[in-house]
Amino acid sequence: MADAFPFELVSPERQLVSGEATQVVVPGAEGQFTVLANHAPFLSTLKPGILDVTMADGSSDRIFVRGGFADANPDGLTLLAEEAQRVADMDMASLDQAIQNAREDVADAKDDATRTAAETKLAQLEEVKAVL
Amino acid sequence: MPSLKDLRNRISTVTATRKITKAMQMVAAAKLRRAQTAAEAARPYADKMSAVLSNLAAGQMSGGGEGASPLIAGTGSEKVHLLVVATAERGLCGAFNSSIVRLARKQARELLAQGKEVKLLTVGKKGYDQLKRDMASRIEERIEFRAVKSVGYAQAEEVSAKIMEMFEAGEFDVCTLYYAAFQSVISQVPTAHQLIPAKFEVSEDPVFYEYEPDENAILDDLLPRNLTVQVFKALLENAASEQGARMAAMDNATRNAGEMIDSLTLSYNRQRQAQITKELIEIISGAEAL
Numbered sequence: 001m002a003d004a005f006p007f008e009l010v011s012p013e014r015q016l017v018s019g020e021a022t023q024v025v026v027p028g029a030e031g032q033f034t035v036l037a038n039h040a041p042f043l044s045t046l047k048p049g050i051l052d053v054t055m056a057d058g059s060s061d062r063i064f065v066r067g068g069f070a071d072a073n074p075d076g077l078t079l080l081a082e083e084a085q086r087v088a089d090m091d092m093a094s095l096d097q098a099i100q101n102a103r104e105d106v107a108d109a110k111d112d113a114t115r116t117a118a119e120t121k122l123a124q125l126e127e128v129k130a131v132l
Numbered sequence: 133m134p135s136l137k138d139l140r141n142r143i144s145t146v147t148a149t150r151k152i153t154k155a156m157q158m159v160a161a162a163k164l165r166r167a168q169t170a171a172e173a174a175r176p177y178a179d180k181m182s183a184v185l186s187n188l189a190a191g192q193m194s195g196g197g198e199g200a201s202p203l204i205a206g207t208g209s210e211k212v213h214l215l216v217v218a219t220a221e222r223g224l225c226g227a228f229n230s231s232i233v234r235l236a237r238k239q240a241r242e243l244l245a246q247g248k249e250v251k252l253l254t255v256g257k258k259g260y261d262q263l264k265r266d267m268a269s270r271i272e273e274r275i276e277f278r279a280v281k282s283v284g285y286a287q288a289e290e291v292s293a294k295i296m297e298m299f300e301a302g303e304f305d306v307c308t309l310y311y312a313a314f315q316s317v318i319s320q321v322p323t324a325h326q327l328i329p330a331k332f333e334v335s336e337d338p339v340f341y342e343y344e345p346d347e348n349a350i351l352d353d354l355l356p357r358n359l360t361v362q363v364f365k366a367l368l369e370n371a372a373s374e375q376g377a378r379m380a381a382m383d384n385a386t387r388n389a390g391e392m393i394d395s396l397t398l399s400y401n402r403q404r405q406a407q408i409t410k411e412l413i414e415i416i417s418g419a420e421a422l
Contacts, residue, residue: 008176010177011285012177012178012360013170013284014173014174028344029344029345030344030345041340042342042343042344043184043341043344045344069353071180078180080177080181
């Protein structure tokens with residue numbers, strides 16, 4: 001059994017996970033990396049992707065994260081994500097629907113500002129779909 | 133002297149008002165609890181963010197501040213100040229809005245007296261309403277969240293995006309945010325918080341991290357995020373403070389209405405008594421005259 005270390009996942013609105021984990025796979029900006037216990041101090045920004053968490057009690061979790069950074073040090077791993085959602089809670093049908101809506105928004109946009117906003121939204125949604 | 137009917141009408145009006153203020157107080161109490169939980173839930177993120185940033189910033193500033201991001205090092209001058217005044221969308225919450233505006237206005241006057249230039253960005257309808265009276269020409273932009281039920285991260289992003297846009301266009305040097313910090317239900321302290329250049333408590337013994345991508349790239353990514361987080365924190369505190377202030381104000385109003393009803397009832401009874409006495413005297417003296 002691998003050593004456990006404290007793991008926290010916080011988004012600005014709430015704390016999603018807080019507990020002991022044995023292994024966490026983080027989608028870093030320059031590539032995925034895995035954090036085990038007693039990791040050297042390491043700070044990396046995140047790219048949109050799936051976080052793979054194995055908790056100390058053997059349960060595992062897949063969480064979608066976007067924007068933010070990971071702070072690993074011997075005292076544990078802290079992940080600050082601007083957006084975080086459990087993959088299990090994400091509904092593919094509603095995601096497809098959202099993408100569809102975003103496409104229509106881009107097509108319907110009347111001025112540049114709304115078009116840019118709609119395009120960013122569409123790109124984000126497609127990123128989510130791609131990583132899933 | 134108001135007639136009996138007038139008094140009766142007033143009593144029923146005040147009773148109706150008391151019912152409304154009582155209801156508002158209870159709504160505010162319920163909303164306050166929610167706002168407080170939200171503010172507390174946001175705290176770990178903000179704390180962690182500033183811990184990491186102070187570590188990073190300490191590294192950059194120790195190098196003499198050379199090549200440091202203008203978001204922490206400043207633009208080199210402090211001629212133009214941007215005051216971001218965050219207030220509520222609604223009134224009827226005691227001195228909540230005016231105390232924030234008063235603090236902002238006082239500092240704006242001081243800055244003007246020092247020959248600095250002042251620009252304003254109002255967040256929330258009430259702040260705009262109060263500031264447009266004497267500083268309308270300085271208000272650069274107003275943001276309102278009328279349609280938003282409870283402030284979320286998206287609103288903070290909207291505000292910080294606006295600030296960043298103005299900063300990148302070189303429209304100001306120093307940015308300060310005004311809001312009411314929530315201390316307790318009865319005490320909300322209007323606070324000024326400098327956003328740009330950002331101030332950090334430098335930690336005593338910095339941990340040496342390995343960075344990916346490099347330090348500067350991380351800072352460039354994190355500093356705008358930090359701005360959003362700070363704004364978000366302020367908005368949440370403001371929301372809690374607003375409900376706290378409203379609860380206290382409505383509690384007062386309910387109590388005042390109660391006192392008013394008591395004194396009106398008293399004078400109503402007195403007058404009714406006087407009228408009965410008067411009628412009795414009339415009957416008796418009429419009978420005696422026969």
